[in-house]
Structures are given as C-alpha cells and as structure tokens.
Amino acid sequence: MTATECPACEASVVVDDAVLPNEIVECGDCRSELEVVTTEPVLLALAPTIEEDWGE
Amino acid sequence: MTATECPACEASVVVDDAVLPNEIVECGDCRSELEVVTTEPVLLALAPTIEEDWGE
Amino acid sequence: MITAAVVGAAGYLGGELLRILLGHPAVRVVRATSERLAGRRVDGAHPNLRGHTGLTFRPMSELDHYDVLFLASRHRETMRVLPGLLGHADVVVDLSGDFRLADPELYHRHYGVEHTAPGLLGTFTTGLPERYRDRLRTADRISVPGCMATAGVLALAPLAEAGLVEGEVAVDARTGSSGSGASAGPENLHAERSGAFRVFAPLGHRHEAEIAQETGLAVRMTATGVEAVRGVQVLCRVRLAEGVAESTVRAAYRDRYRDEPFVRVVAERRGLYRLPEPKILAGSNFCDVGFAVDGPGGEGLLVAALDNLVKGGAGNAMQCVNIRFGLPETDGLEFAGLHPS
Amino acid sequence: MITAAVVGAAGYLGGELLRILLGHPAVRVVRATSERLAGRRVDGAHPNLRGHTGLTFRPMSELDHYDVLFLASRHRETMRVLPGLLGHADVVVDLSGDFRLADPELYHRHYGVEHTAPGLLGTFTTGLPERYRDRLRTADRISVPGCMATAGVLALAPLAEAGLVEGEVAVDARTGSSGSGASAGPENLHAERSGAFRVFAPLGHRHEAEIAQETGLAVRMTATGVEAVRGVQVLCRVRLAEGVAESTVRAAYRDRYRDEPFVRVVAERRGLYRLPEPKILAGSNFCDVGFAVDGPGGEGLLVAALDNLVKGGAGNAMQCVNIRFGLPETDGLEFAGLHPS
Amino acid sequence: MITAAVVGAAGYLGGELLRILLGHPAVRVVRATSERLAGRRVDGAHPNLRGHTGLTFRPMSELDHYDVLFLASRHRETMRVLPGLLGHADVVVDLSGDFRLADPELYHRHYGVEHTAPGLLGTFTTGLPERYRDRLRTADRISVPGCMATAGVLALAPLAEAGLVEGEVAVDARTGSSGSGASAGPENLHAERSGAFRVFAPLGHRHEAEIAQETGLAVRMTATGVEAVRGVQVLCRVRLAEGVAESTVRAAYRDRYRDEPFVRVVAERRGLYRLPEPKILAGSNFCDVGFAVDGPGGEGLLVAALDNLVKGGAGNAMQCVNIRFGLPETDGLEFAGLHPS
Amino acid sequence: MITAAVVGAAGYLGGELLRILLGHPAVRVVRATSERLAGRRVDGAHPNLRGHTGLTFRPMSELDHYDVLFLASRHRETMRVLPGLLGHADVVVDLSGDFRLADPELYHRHYGVEHTAPGLLGTFTTGLPERYRDRLRTADRISVPGCMATAGVLALAPLAEAGLVEGEVAVDARTGSSGSGASAGPENLHAERSGAFRVFAPLGHRHEAEIAQETGLAVRMTATGVEAVRGVQVLCRVRLAEGVAESTVRAAYRDRYRDEPFVRVVAERRGLYRLPEPKILAGSNFCDVGFAVDGPGGEGLLVAALDNLVKGGAGNAMQCVNIRFGLPETDGLEFAGLHPS
Ligand SMILES: NC(=O)c1ccc[n+]([C@@H]2O[C@H](COP(=O)([O-])OP(=O)(O)OC[C@H]3O[C@@H](n4cnc5c(N)ncnc54)[C@H](OP(=O)(O)O)[C@@H]3O)[C@@H](O)[C@H]2O)c1
Ligand SMILES: NC(=O)c1ccc[n+]([C@@H]2O[C@H](COP(=O)([O-])OP(=O)(O)OC[C@H]3O[C@@H](n4cnc5c(N)ncnc54)[C@H](OP(=O)(O)O)[C@@H]3O)[C@@H](O)[C@H]2O)c1
Ligand SMILES: NC(=O)c1ccc[n+]([C@@H]2O[C@H](COP(=O)([O-])OP(=O)(O)OC[C@H]3O[C@@H](n4cnc5c(N)ncnc54)[C@H](OP(=O)(O)O)[C@@H]3O)[C@@H](O)[C@H]2O)c1
Ligand SMILES: NC(=O)c1ccc[n+]([C@@H]2O[C@H](COP(=O)([O-])OP(=O)(O)OC[C@H]3O[C@@H](n4cnc5c(N)ncnc54)[C@H](OP(=O)(O)O)[C@@H]3O)[C@@H](O)[C@H]2O)c1
Ligand SMILES: [Zn+2]
Numbered sequence A, B: 001m002t003a004t005e006c007p008a009c010e011a012s013v014v015v016d017d018a019v020l021p022n023e024i025v026e027c028g029d030c031r032s033e034l035e036v037v038t039t040e041p042v043l044l045a046l047a048p049t050i051e052e053d054w055g056e
Numbered sequence C, D, E, F: 001m002i003t004a005a006v007v008g009a010a011g012y013l014g015g016e017l018l019r020i021l022l023g024h025p026a027v028r029v030v031r032a033t034s035e036r037l038a039g040r041r042v043d044g045a046h047p048n049l050r051g052h053t054g055l056t057f058r059p060m061s062e063l064d065h066y067d068v069l070f071l072a073s074r075h076r077e078t079m080r081v082l083p084g085l086l087g088h089a090d091v092v093v094d095l096s097g098d099f100r101l102a103d104p105e106l107y108h109r110h111y112g113v114e115h116t117a118p119g120l121l122g123t124f125t126t127g128l129p130e131r132y133r134d135r136l137r138t139a140d141r142i143s144v145p146g147c148m149a150t151a152g153v154l155a156l157a158p159l160a161e162a163g164l165v166e167g168e169v170a171v172d173a174r175t176g177s178s179g180s181g182a183s184a185g186p187e188n189l190h191a192e193r194s195g196a197f198r199v200f201a202p203l204g205h206r207h208e209a210e211i212a213q214e215t216g217l218a219v220r221m222t223a224t225g226v227e228a229v230r231g232v233q234v235l236c237r238v239r240l241a242e243g244v245a246e247s248t249v250r251a252a253y254r255d256r257y258r259d260e261p262f263v264r265v266v267a268e269r270r271g272l273y274r275l276p277e278p279k280i281l282a283g284s285n286f287c288d289v290g291f292a293v294d295g296p297g298g299e300g301l302l303v304a305a306l307d308n309l310v311k312g313g314a315g316n317a318m319q320c321v322n323i324r325f326g327l328p329e330t331d332g333l334e335f336a337g338l339h340p341s
C-alpha cells in the first residue's frame, strides 16, 4: 500500500502496490476517478468525467 | 391486576386493581375503548366510538 | 348566459365547480356560498382562481334565483338544507351523497343516520350521462354519483348490461386525499397521510350500494387511501359468463362507449400506461376504463380511473348541466390532462 | 387555420406543445416528428392525448412546409438540425437552449461545446412576451428562454428595470423531474429521484447567463432537484437600493404586470399560498411572482413559480406564436391550474 | 465472527444486505461483488453506508470461501451462476426467484425460460422462519421467498393451516418502486413512475405460484405499482369456512404468531393505523398482518405489509442465517421503523 | 440502567425519543407523559412501537424522579412547565426552543412573547456535542438546538471557526412536514402540504438567531417547506476570505470532523449523491456536510442535511445524554439510514 495525494482535492489516497499504469482508482474524499500515470513512484492524474445533464 | 375478557375481541385485558367504574381502558389487541361497568368483578363494556369519515 | 350558484363553494368540490364554471363559455357564476368564509374572497380559498374571479363568498341566506344551483356541501348536512333551496333555481344539482340512494333504509345503513327528507329521494335523476343522458335532458333535480361509484359503474356497465358477468363482484378502490375534503381531521395530516396505504374501508364501503343499485350486481367493496391528492382507481374482479372470451369483452366496451365524449377504453398490450390510472387524468373529465381477462369463462379484472373532483364530481355535474341546457356536452370540460404529471 | 409542426415531439416539451396545439382554436398540428418513434402513434408516448389525436410520429426527413415550426429537440443537437429546417416554415420557434445566448463564447462556457451555427445566434428574438411583445409581432425566429431563466427574469425585471436593486443577485432555483426530459439516466430513476433534495448545480447554473443577459444584473445561481414532476420555483435574494420600501416594491410589480395576461403578483399576508409556488400551476401558463422585503434599503426576497413545461416552455412558445399571428394572446392557454393538486 | 460475502452487492437488495450485515454483532462482511462496478467503492453505490465501510466491489471471479454467501443477483441469471458458487461457502442463501419453486415446469411458466439447474431445485429450504424454523437450523441452501409472496403467505397461513378458509383466494398486491431493482428501465423514470397506480400484473402475477405452494390454496393475484419507494401491502380476499366468526379469526392469528419476533397482529378498532401498512415499516424486519371479517361464514379481508427489501428480502435472509448459525434471531434486525415517515 | 422519562411523549419528537430510548442498551424508559392521551397506550400514538413497549401515557402530574428527563413539549409552553420539573431528574434535557437563546430580548423578538423564566436561560448548556462535548460531560441542564440551526451551525462551523469566511451568510433552509409537529393546522393538511414549495419564512426565520449565536456570523435565513415528511437541508451562501481555495475548505472540513461519529463530509465529484441530502438520512443520527466553492476568494455554497427528528432533535439529545453519562456516544444511534428510501 502506498499513500499518495489526490490531484483534485489533496486528500491522501492509498493505492495497492500491485496497481498497474492506466488503472483507475477512486479518491475516498472527493470520489474523483484517478488514472495511474506511473507506478514507481505512484503518480495519479484526474481521469476525464462526463457531466450529468439535468437539462432545464 | 385483574385479567378479564375484551367484549369486542375476546382478548385478555389486564385491568389495574385501582380502576373505578366509568373509567375507560383500552384493549391491547383490538384497541377498543372499554368502559368499566362494575369493578367487583371487573366488567367491561364497549364504549361508543365515532367513525372517521373518509368522505367520498 | 345561464346563471349559476354554488352552495358549499369553499370546499374542494365547490372550488372545482367554480374553476369549471368560470371557464365555461355559456355560464356565468353569480354566487358562491360559504358560511365559514362569508365576506372573504373566493380566490383566497382557491388560489388557482386568482385572476379569474373577484367574487366573494356569501352565506346561503343571501341566495337569489338562478338557472342552476349546485350543492357541494357535506353529506348528512345537505339533506337538511336542500329542501329549503329548491325554490332558488330551475335546476338543482346535488353532489353530496344525500340523494343518491333511492331507498332511505339503505341510506341509514350506509350513512349511519335517518334521512331527513325521504320524500325527495325519488325525485332525483342520477347524474350519470353514460346511463341517463335522455332523462337528464329534462331533469330538474340531479344527484351526481360518488366518485368511486362512478368509476365502478362505468367499469362494470358494459359487461353487466350485456350479461357477460356472473356472481358477486369484488371492487378494490384506491383514492387520493382530496376525496376527504378540505375540512378533514388528523387522519389527513400530511405526515400521517403521506405515503399511506390506508385500508380505511376493508369491507362494505358505502359506494357498494350505489354500484349495486346501478349495475344490478352483488358488490363487495374495499377502499384504500394511497399517496395522491387527486385520483380514484377501481379494480373490479369478476367471473365471466360461460364462453365469454377477451374479444367479446373488448367489443362490449368498444360498442358501449363508442360515442361517449368522456369515456376512453384503455387496454393496451404495450407502453407504460396499459390500463387506466388517474395520474394522467388530474383536471380532466375522462373516466378511462379497461380490462384484462383470462381464457373464456375465466376471471376478469376491470379497471377504471378518474379524477374524483372532476368526472367523480364537478366535471360530471357540469356535463349533466350541459345536457340539461342543450349545450355542447364538452363545454367547459376540454382540458386533456397532463403527461407527465 | 394556421398549420404547425413539432420537431422532437416525443419528448416532454414536445408532448406539451401537442397538448396545447390540439386544444387551440386557430391552429392545426399537421406533423409531429420523432426519429426513435417514427411510425408509432403519438398517443402511445403521450397517453393524455388519447382521444385527441390520431397522428403518428414521422421522421424529420418527411417535413413539408408549415406556417410555424416548433423545435423541442435536445440542446447541443438542435443547433445542428435547425439550420436545415429554416426553409420549412414561415416562423421557427426553438425551445432548446441553443439559440438563447447572443454570444457564442458564453454558449461554449455553459454548454461545454462550440456552437455550430454562431452566425444564426443574432437572428433570434427572445420569446418572452413580457419583455419583447412588440418585436415578437414580426419575429420569424423565436428562441424561448429556459424555464428557470423565465422565472428568474420575471421575478427580477420590475425591480431591475426600475433600478431598485443593487449589487449581485443570488438565485436559488428548485425544479421537478420533468425538467430533465424523457430520456434521462439513472439520476432520474424513481427510487433515486423520489424525495430528493439534489443540489445538482451548487454554483454557476447555466441559466445564470440568460438571466444576466436579460436583467443586466450580476447573477449567481444554484439549482436543486426536489420532489415534484412539474414545477420550478426561484428565490432571488437581492439588496434593495437606498430608501426603497415595501410599498415601492409592490407598486413596481403591480405596474409592471398590470396588463400581463400570464403574470400574477402574489405577495399576501394571509392564507396558505402567500408567495408563488408551482403546486397550483401545473398545466397553466401563469408565472406567479411575489416578494418579501426588509425595512427600506434592506434585503429583498423575490419569488417566482411556473410550470417548466408550460410558461417555462411550450405555453410560453404558444403565447409568442399567438402574438406573432395576431391571435388572442390567451388562445389555447386558458387552463387555470388545479387546487388542490 | 462469521464471514459473509454478497454476490450482486451493487443492487438494491445487495445494498440492504450490506447495511444489515455491517450492523450485525457476529458477522463480518468480507466480500461484495459487482461486475459492473468492480474496483469502485461500495459506498458510492450505497451512500447510506458512508462511514460504515471502506469495501470496494470485486468481480465474482475473485470469490474465496466464506461461512455464508448471499446471492442478490437477478433472477434468470442467478440459476446460471449459483451452481458454480456452491463450493465457496458452507451456507448459500439465494434471494433471487430462481430456486423458490420446487417444480421446473412452474418456473418455466412464470419466468418464461427453462430452468438451467433443475436438479438443484429440490435441495433448497424455503427461507421463511415462520414456517420452516426447524429445518432452517440445519439448512445449507436457503431460498428466500419473494417479497409479495412472503406477505401473502404470512397473511394467509393462520387461516389456511387451521382450515378456516374455503375456495379461491384473490390477492391484491401493491408495491413501491424499489421492487424493480436498480437497473430498471423507462417505466421507472421518476416522471412516469411518480404518482402511478400501475396495474402491471392484472392477473396471474408470478408470486401466485409461491403463495399457492406454501398455503395449499388456489390463488389469483393482481399487482399494482403505487407511489412509494419501499413497501409492499397485500390484501387477500377470502371466504371464511362455515361458522367461522371474527373471534376465531383473531384467535388464530394471535396463537399462530404469539412467539414470532417479526410478525405483529394489527387489527384495531381505533386510531389511524388500524390495519397493516408499509409506511411505518421502512427499514424494519416486521411483517404486520391483520384482518377484517363479515359475520360468521362471510367474507374476510386479510392484510399484510412489509418492507420489500427487509422482511421481503435481505432482513428475512438475515433472520434465516441467524437461525442457521444459532444466533439470536433478532441480531442485526433491531430497527423499529419510523413514525412519522 | 439509567432511568428516563419523556414529557410531551405524544408528539413527533416525543415518539422519536421513545423509539431511540427503547432501543438503547443502557437506558430504561419508565415514564411517558401526555395530557391529551393520558391513559392511552403509547403504541397507539406511535404505531412503529408496537411490540416494543406496553407503556401507557400518564399526565405530567404523575412524574417521579428519574436519572434523566427529556422535555419534548411545545415551545412557549415549555418555559412554563420546566421550572417545576427540575426537581424530578438529575439531568434535564429540553428539546423545545425555550432555553436555546441566552438573551431574553432575542427570545421575545423571535417567539413573540416574554420569556417567563429568564433567570434559567443562562443555566443551560447547548446540546451540540460537536461544539460542547466537554461541557456536556458534566451538564445537568441541556438545551438541544433547533433542527435547522444544527444543520446551519455544522455547515458553517469549520469555516467560521477558522476565519475562512467574510461578511453576511445567507441561509436557505428546506424542511419536511414533520418539523411542524403532530398538532399542526390546515396548512399541514395533506392535500395542501403535498408537493408544496412553501416559503413560510421568506426573511428572518427564527433559527437565524441560534446560528448567529453559535457562529458569530451575521445570518439571514429563509425557510421553505417542501415535499417530505422528515428531513432538513440548508444551503449557506458565503463569501470566502481572500485567497481561500477549495483545498483549504476541504481540509478545514476534514480536520474539524475527523473524529466526529455523526458528521460526514460529503462533497464528491461523481455519483448521484454528491452533496448532502436528507433522503438517505431518515432515522439516522448523521448530519452530512459538504461544500462547493468558486476560485480562491470567491463564493462558497455550504450544504448540510439531517433528519429533523433525529440529529435535529431526539438523536442529538440522546448523543448528549450518552456523553453526560459516560456511555459510548453511538449507543442507541446505530441505524445507518436507508438507500433507496
Ligand atoms: N371530495 C370529493 O372527491 C368528492 C367527490 C364527490 C362528491 N363529494 C361530496 O361532495 C360534498 C363536498 O365534498 P368536499 O370534498 O368538497 O367537502 P369539503 O371540502 O369538506 O367541503 C364541504 C364544506 O365544508 C366546509 N369547509 C370546507 N373547508 C373547511 C375547513 N377548512 N374547515 C371547516 N369547514 C370547511 C365548507 O362549508 P362552509 O364554508 O359553508 O362552512 C364546505 O362547503 C360531500 O358531500 C362529499 O361527500 C366529494
Ligand atoms: N423539460 C423542460 O422543462 C424544458 C423546458 C424548457 C426547455 N427545454 C429544452 O427543450 C428541449 C427538449 O426538452 P425535453 O425535456 O422535451 O427533452 P426530452 O424529453 O429528453 O426530449 C428530447 C428528445 O429526446 C428524444 N427522446 C425522448 N424520449 C426519449 C427516450 N425515452 N429515449 C430516447 N430518446 C428520447 C426525442 O427525440 P427523438 O424521438 O427524435 O429521438 C425528443 O425529441 C431541450 O433542449 C431542453 O433543454 C426543456
Ligand atoms: N427489489 C426487491 O424488492 C426484491 C425483493 C426480493 C427479491 N428480489 C430479487 O432479488 C434479486 C435482486 O434484486 P434487486 O432489486 O436488488 O435487483 P437490482 O437492483 O436490479 O440488482 C441486480 C443486479 O443488477 C446489477 N445492477 C444494479 N444496478 C444496476 C444498474 N444501474 N445498471 C445495470 N446493472 C445494475 C447488479 O449486478 P452487477 O453489478 O454485477 O452488474 C446487481 O447485482 C432479483 O432476483 C429479484 O427478483 C428483489
Ligand atoms: N418536529 C421537529 O422537527 C422538531 C425538531 C426540534 C425541536 N422541536 C421542538 O420540540 C418541541 C416538540 O415538537 P414536536 O414536533 O414533537 O411537537 P408536537 O408533535 O406538536 O407535540 C408537542 C405536544 O403537542 C401535543 N400534541 C401532539 N399531537 C397532538 C394533536 N394531534 N393534537 C393536539 N395536541 C397534540 C402533545 O402534548 P399533550 O399530549 O401533552 O397534549 C405534544 O407533547 C417543540 O417545542 C418544537 O419546537 C421540534
Ligand atoms: Zn480527491
């Protein structure tokens, strides 16, 4: 387990050591989807999200 | 405490020994309001109830 | 213009009558009575009428003479006031339950009190155009059936009249909260009534008698209050007569209601709204009727839905009055209902 | 008779347009398009229209020429199809968000995509009779404002136009589920949406830009989905200019809307419905507006309510078309709304 | 601690199982599967569990071995996966409909497909403590009955077992929207489902077979979706056997359920909540049962209510597992329900 | 076992106290008072408690001595009876509004009457564990804050205490119908209250004073009744201090509530439930708090949600009593809330 920082909200995100590049992990605080960019060290980037549309 | 029978549903109704004539007790099963007619022995009668009106 | 007055105009049915009458091309409402709110503006009690009327409520004692007088006052009270009001109008339309049952005994059994004007009972025509259109053309006293009764009768009539059902009918009615009126007690407090599935009449609901009277069938009726403000739905469980198949049932409905402006047959095999439900009927005068049946001679479930305040009350009354005065039957009743809603 | 067609007729706003048009005395709907439901009956998607129309949906490719063409298709998609449809009608009325903002940059910011027909943006008249009645008499391209924007603008206009408010306005909007349309995702599943207090736009809701454009005020807007199918209510928190008292505010509203057929000023001191709320407006074309104010120069809370599918969309479009074709402005829009409901 | 895993944990019943298991003093949930949401946090799908668990969903392929495995996956799919999962746990509890009916023919008739594991059907014990408590103490495969079936069986059992009813039973069931699960389609869109009175099964609802199997009675069943998220209510219309009076009926209920921790007899003569309704049962494991009867030998209306996700599913499953592992039967199921709600 | 009595036990808050106390492992409820229902069974007024208690209501005059006495009687009346009850218990917990404001002037302004026991005002500790946990350990008189005030204070405290906000706060509160209690009038009739968006306090709601007292901020508060039985949500619009960015705000919340058992920080970027809403909190003691902010120094929207009868009243009171008697703080308050619901 490695702790790193969520790029969206700066909360600490704990990532499994077996994590692979391109895998998606979730921040427990802000629930952003985070993409694993590199694994040594673990580096996370915000994955793109689709906005819900509440229409009018 | 005296146990007697509910005149509406035949469930056993337990009445406090200090109960007085004309007092209202409630049946725990069918929730009828029961009027104490006599106390020795305890005799209960169904108290009149008003129907709710759900209109149409 | 036909002049109209509404007694009991502060109640829910009274408000609905006013809404319909104010939008009617050939009628002018000139009087709305309320004892409790005499002197107050009508649109205070009925905020949807803001901008549509400047009327104020007046007490019954100030009634004049009108072409038509509607009574939307409480049952048990209406029978006391109605006799004194007959002289105030050419045509009197009662929406309470007090003049619906021909038999005063039956009234006593279902309303728990003696009828105070039994002599008048026989003088009313039942305000159900689908059964009494001809008589209504000349009727001067009209008694509009109850909301669940109207639904039940319209669901059952096509099969009952054609002798396609047998034995007893079990009617399961569901209703919204406006059916109890504006003066209801703790059982209608929002926190208690909201989300309810309240079986308030497990056996022997009062409209049983009306449905039996109109259909000639033995009727057992249960009623449940569910989450809704407006709306009534009835499910009638019947046994079909020997050899009666779905096609016969469908034909019976189609033929019976072909020319009716306010009854639609809804029994579809696809879509979200296959059988009648009140959700899309709020404000409209339609009674939708439908059915599902087992194989020949099997069981049938007949369904009807309406808005209790419109086809179940004020709208139906208006339709009767349109007939009585020779007006187009749909006048004032054109609203189609909303989807979604 | 004026001939009309509706593009996007299978959606909620499309259905509402059809309901209104089918009840209009001077208009005939001759075409309703849907790609997904081409060939199916219109009253399958809109069950309230059973008995009112036998139309079937057709694809857009089968459009002819009409007096008026309504577009009720999705935003972001409408800007792609509208240019190709301009030749199909004398008057084009768009109800999507695509032609409301004059500035393509602003569109990009609020809709997240480039506008594909920026050259057309300047050619539309805003479909708000209360502000543009005169221009609408001759407008051939009309863009109807968003539902919350209409409510916000009508609440703010009397004070903004008279210079009675100062600084930034905080708009808190609440909306029912029909605002998301008929094709919505899991967020509109009944079990998830029912009873929600969903702050789906905590800051910077898209209609902010429309309200700012119309009122000239700096606007911050929050939107919450609450338990309702139809209905929008907006609360606008403003600071009153120096010395502005309640009587000035009331007079401003009264004067501004005196002759408006579909705006009512509701700010009462008694009764259950003192300020505007959508509960009594379902199906009606009214926008009710009201206010509460502190002492002079204090804070003001301005409130507006409407049915998002009627005054917030289809009804407002109809009103604009009535004006454009010189018809009585209330034609097809007479329904008063229901109480209780 | 007993270890537990939940298959289908992303659905509504799966979420309810997790809620109950996480609050259980003697069980530890160690695995929650979802194919669709594998890798995501459990409290993303079930926001009420925030702060109660840090689990993430895993795919079924990652299952180990547990003391008890709950299946809350879809019917028709469960029969395909369950055989391969039997080795993963000492006790397997299925909540889908796939292993409820002993007869594969009946399954075919009611579910529209062939059963793919007919050989396993006979190996399951019905998860209804009120009827099979003894067998459940040693059962390794438990199939929990359907929500409406549980209500129907518990309403009918006291009279059916004592031979107090005759002939066919007509069951009228009403249900909230969570009964359709989290993956439901357009029929569960809020704007369509809200305020519905949807008779989705006019005749022959699938739970008919389960009730018949358990009570030995001929059953006809109708089901309606009404406005509610949670909650099932059934009304059973029966004919009482010769000479059976209300006191006999009441005694039968009282005696049958005297020692049941989760069945209450509710048939009162006063108050707002005289007969069972689900409004006060959300989240609780109670099934309330009650009745109204005509004179001797007359008609009876038997009523039951429960929360479809608790006593109608996850709670009932928990109660069975408590029995199986010799734990206090009420462990994890203490929540009393709310009033008002 | 700690002995407890509840005054005003027939009301909604009284019923909720009883539910929680009856499920508490270390407390025994021995008395529940009601003047109106003296002699009647407690589970008649609170049907969810059937099977949980055989208590009957008694009048206040029959109170003995208890370890803790809860008052859930009406505001304005409580100040008259409380002084006479102080001798009946070691610890007195008042849930009415009567002993919340330290300043009798402020009481007069907000409640419209003189305080009749001003001398006692200073003797109460505010029942908000998140701010006064230490004092509560020894407090013998506890006054539980109002439901909207609790939500507002918990939303604002992290930023207010850290000096991260500036200027006036605009609080927009929304509430369900149970907030008005069981004795409410026509405004709470189901047909009138259902589907409401009722701005009953457009400016200056009474809880303004409580929030100001606790946060030191200038507060303007609006309150709207929406469709729900339970549930309160507040939206607080604030201006962030110079240079305060989202990460600072998030850290402030995280740090402030890290160890709180009943406050969760909910401010998510995905999913249906991104910000706090009461839908998933019914019956639970959580107050969820969250936020959305503009760029540094911009605007912030702070959101809190709770169940008005639990964290907004009875649950909060229980939490205080747990603290006071050295019990685990979550005892009796373990219910997680339901999803869906
Ligand atoms: N509701 C339905 O769906 C429906 C359908 C068909 C037939 N009906 C029948 O029509 C009649 C009227 O029904 P309704 O539902 O309109 O009844 P309602 O709302 O209770 O009104 C009946 C009368 O009660 C008084 N009232 C109204 N609001 C009140 C309040 N808040 N407090 C005290 N009194 C109040 C009014 O008389 P005053 O102002 O003169 O005091 C009013 O005329 C009844 O006989 C009913 O059986 C009802
Ligand atoms: N709803 C409101 O309150 C409101 C108010 C003012 C303005 N507007 C705007 O008006 C436009 C239309 O809004 P709307 O609410 O009517 O949208 P909608 O119901 O989602 O309909 C839009 C289009 O989506 C398609 N559609 C409808 N139901 C569908 C389904 N179940 N599955 C897949 N596709 C479906 C239809 O096109 P096809 O049949 O051709 O596929 C329909 O024309 C939008 O631009 C919106 O922003 C909406
Ligand atoms: N609901 C009730 O009241 C109730 C009561 C008693 C018995 N049952 C039975 O229990 C079983 C489960 O019922 P349920 O109501 O929990 O069903 P559900 O919510 O539909 O969940 C069933 C499965 O569907 C998938 N799923 C959930 N949400 C989804 C979504 N939004 N989109 C796509 N797939 C999604 C999940 O599997 P993956 O995540 O693995 O894809 C889940 O395990 C059924 O057999 C049902 O008959 C239900
Ligand atoms: N409701 C909330 O969300 C909430 C939250 C926090 C604080 N509070 C405060 O807590 C106190 C109690 O609130 P509440 O909501 O529980 O009030 P409530 O339900 O109105 O009960 C208050 C008292 O009114 C009487 N009562 C109850 N039902 C009645 C009925 N149907 N008819 C006549 N009288 C009835 C009862 O006294 P008797 O039986 O002795 O006559 C009861 O103790 C108030 O001071 C309130 O401000 C309420
Ligand atoms: Zn994060």
Ligand SMILES: [Zn+2]
Pocket: B006, B007, B008, B009, B010, B011, B027, B028, B029, B030, B031, B032
């Ligand atoms: Zn009894």
